[in-house]
Amino acid sequence: EVQLVESGGGLVQPGGSLRLSCGDSGFSFSSYTMNWVRQAPGKGLEWVSSISSSTRYIYYADSVKGRFTISRDNAKNSLDLQMNSLRAEDTAVYYCARGGSGGTPVLYYFDYWGQGTVVTVSS
């Protein structure tokens, strides 16, 4: 069974940094594009970033470009999101989500989601 588990969320002051992680079980992690999607309290879904299976292709939403960095370690089956210069508007539940594999586009739909980790940016 596919399982994605996020960690690293918490309370951080504006301008601060936080590193989120996502671990997996149940599938061939290195074969899949992986993604971060967030949801602000009471709001809709917002795509944050995607990374291809080989790490060759990386994409960011304009709202986080230059501040967030996505990375993965296929040997450890882990996905990370380094978040710097955090703002109040970055407050959200952050989900790790599985994308496509085997030559599908990097930007794809998400078939499995983790339970999410809460990031709160506040003084």
Added chain:
Amino acid sequence: EIVLTQSPGTLSLSPGERATLSCRASQSVSSSYLAWYQQKPGQVPRLLIYGASSRATGIPDRFSGSGSGTDFTLTISRLEPEDFAVYYCQQYGSSLTFGGGTKVEIK
């Protein structure tokens, strides 16, 4: 950026009724790269439909997707009690964007 507009914002229906949800794109979505998700309160989004009309694994056949270009529809043929939730469309043909969601509530 392709903007997705979902309508209506809220749909009030009774169990057994048919639900029709709309997702309109500001530009044509290439290759019908359009997905639908269901999210219940306090739960994680669940993939329902991808490629505009293909049901994801384990999704009941009362859920169906249709459309192409800029106009897409999610239809729930007969609402079950567990179908009352928020539904999001997502396009992945040009970058990646989500619609604002449609809440299907019990009338």
